Amino acid sequence: DTAVSQTPKYLVTQMGNDKSIKCEQNLGHDTMYWYKQDSKKFLKIMFSYNNKELIINETVPNRFSPKSPDKAHLNLHINSLELGDSAVYFCASSQDRLSGGAWETQYFGPGTRLLVL
Amino acid sequence: AQSVTQLDSQVPVFEEAPVELRCNYSSSVSVYLFWYVQYPNQGLQLLLKYLSGSTLVESINGFEAEFNKSQTSFHLRKPSVHISDTAEYFCAVSDVGGTSYGKLTFGQGTILTVHP
Known part of the structure; x- marks a missing residue:
């Protein structure tokens, strides 16, 4: 069974x-995490979500919006795609404790390769 | 603010030779230290981590790393590499305590290529 899965694996799309x-x-x-x-x-x-609540939001354009319908899912929506968005996007998860889980191992998905033309 | 520097972007080595991948970090607070490995077209996997206690930590596949607080380093070593060790290796740190919630700061990665 796959621990952390991402879809799609590859994504090729046009600007905008x-x-x-x-x-x-x-x-x-x-x-x-994303x-x-x-x-x-x-x-x-x-980004990072803990129990569906946003806890880390780095300096990311607001075209990127994460959504967590439940604690097992964290989706990433990107509006008005730009050439510079081309990258590999990894999702990860970790078990946290109430005091913060900086020591916890993060488990990564296989990545989504996004190419913006 | 934290930063992680991996001093070598690429390390070629022959099979059964020893290897060292260097990692230095900068932080104003105490840190946890990690090495992750990324095989081609895969996600990252934890190789080993230092949390506290003995400064030498080992992985199940023969890698070891030593935390050196005075030199702010966490170099990764293996006495004899295999072809299957070919991958990219990432050093990472996170704050001890606080509300970092597991935020990892990664180095730039070192590509280890093992030649027969």
């Missing part, structure tokens, strides 16, 4: 379009 990436984890974790890996392989956190 709106697209969504879905993420699901079956690990029973409380916290989920990361962006650029063409130079630099990995940077975008």
Whole structure:
């Protein structure tokens, strides 16, 4: 069974379009994350949700909007796609405790490769 | 603010040779330290982590890393590499305590290529 899954695996689209990436984890974790890996392989956190509540929101254009319908899902919606949005987007999850879970292992999905033309 | 620097972007090595992947970090608070590995076309997987206690931590596949607080380093080593170790390795840190909720700051990654 896949622990953290993402769909689609590949996404090719035109500038200006709106697209969504879905993420699901079956690990029973409380916290989920979205990361962006650029063409130079630099990995940077975008958002984090804990029990459906937004807790980390890095400096990301407001064209990006995460949505968490329940704690097992964290979807990423991107409006008005730009060339610079081309990247690999990774979803991750971890088990957190009330005092904060900075020591917890994060489990990553396989990534969604987005190409904006 | 935290930062992580991986000093080598690429490390080529022959099979059965030793390897060291270097990682230095900067932080104003105490940190937890991690090494993640990314095999081609896959997501990242935890290789090992340092939380507290012994400064030398080991993974199940023969890698080890040593936390050196004075040098703010967490270098990854393996005495004898295999072809299957070919991957990209990421060093990462997160704050101890506070409300970081597991926010990881990653280095730029080091591509390890093991040649036969």
